Structure formats: C-alpha cells, structure tokens
Amino acid sequence: MPLVTTGWDKRPRQDHPVSWEKNPGYAQQKTFPATATPDEIAAHLGRAVAFVKANPSVCPANTIIVYAWNEHDEGGWLCPTWTPSGQPDTSRLDAIRSILR
Secondary structure (H helix, E strand, O other): OOEEEOOOOOHHHHHOOOOOOOOOHHHHOOOOOOOOOHHHHHHHHHHHHHHHHHOOOOOOOOOOEEEOOOOHHHOOOOOOEEOOOOOEEOHHHHHHHHHHO
C-alpha cells in the first residue's frame, strides 16, 4: 500500500518529549522537511491514486494509507486547525477532497 505523508516536523517533541520515545534521533536534529502545502498534499495523493490504478497487480488491496489525522506534534496533521481569525482551516481536507471526488 502506498503511503501519502502530509509532513514530518517533530520540533514540538524536541521541547516536549513523549514518554514512549527514549533518545530519539530527531531530538538533536537541526532541520526538518518543510511543511507540506495543501496543494503539495493533493499532488502527492493524486500520484498515489494514479499509481494504485495503474498497478493493480502490486496493489491488490486497492488502498492508500494517508498519514495522519491528528499528528500535530509530528507535522502530519489533516484535522482542521484554527486560523488567527478564529475560523477553522480546512485547506488540507479541501485539497484531499479535490482529488477524491
């Protein structure tokens, strides 16, 4: 199953480590990937959908894994967040919707 990642910036965990990770490599990491834009997430998902459709013999489950709904402290969230004006930011979900329609 192809994996569509929506980000991987664990800087929040450098300041607030989680109990289940002991001496993680990212704790000393200085740079992280840039935060994916909604358009980049949509493009990544679009390529994954096309790959699954074009390769049914290696993708028999006809499935894609999208990371992740609520991984705010890992940079991979899809869950709406709040804008500075107090409105929900659904741009990531809107981008995904544009591909899955």
